[in-house]
Amino acid sequence: MREAAFILFVLFLLFGLTALRYRKQIANILALGRTLKEMRARSDAELPREERQAAKALDLRSCAGCGTWIDMNTAIKFDRNTYYCSKECVQRAMTSAQ
Numbered sequence: 001m002r003e004a005a006f007i008l009f010v011l012f013l014l015f016g017l018t019a020l021r022y023r024k025q026i027a028n029i030l031a032l033g034r035t036l037k038e039m040r041a042r043s044d045a046e047l048p049r050e051e052r053q054a055a056k057a058l059d060l061r062s063c064a065g066c067g068t069w070i071d072m073n074t075a076i077k078f079d080r081n082t083y084y085c086s087k088e089c090v091q092r093a094m095t096s097a098q
């Protein structure tokens with residue numbers, strides 16, 4: 001019984017020394033695990049926001065240059081009530097204004 005206790009003690013000592021020797025690597029692994037967990041938690045939290053963005057995508061604006069209906073996410077915002085569908089429309093509006 002005393003031998004078993006001694007073996008356990010030696011194993012514990014070895015484990016302790018290994019942990020001490022590789023503590024940087026262990027810390028890295030733990031940090032990596034934490035980062036992965038955080039990433040997963042963040043992606044879970046982002047899902048409802050994406051759904052909200054999808055709802056926002058239905059918010060259409062008329063292009064001030066050509067009148068095409070474009071959604072707010074892809075529209076080029078010029079000012080509060082002026083949106084353009086593309087750079088070309090912005091440029092056309094600029095050259096026609098001069």
Ligand SMILES: [Zn+2]
Nearest residue numbers: 063066085089
């Ligand atoms: Zn346009």
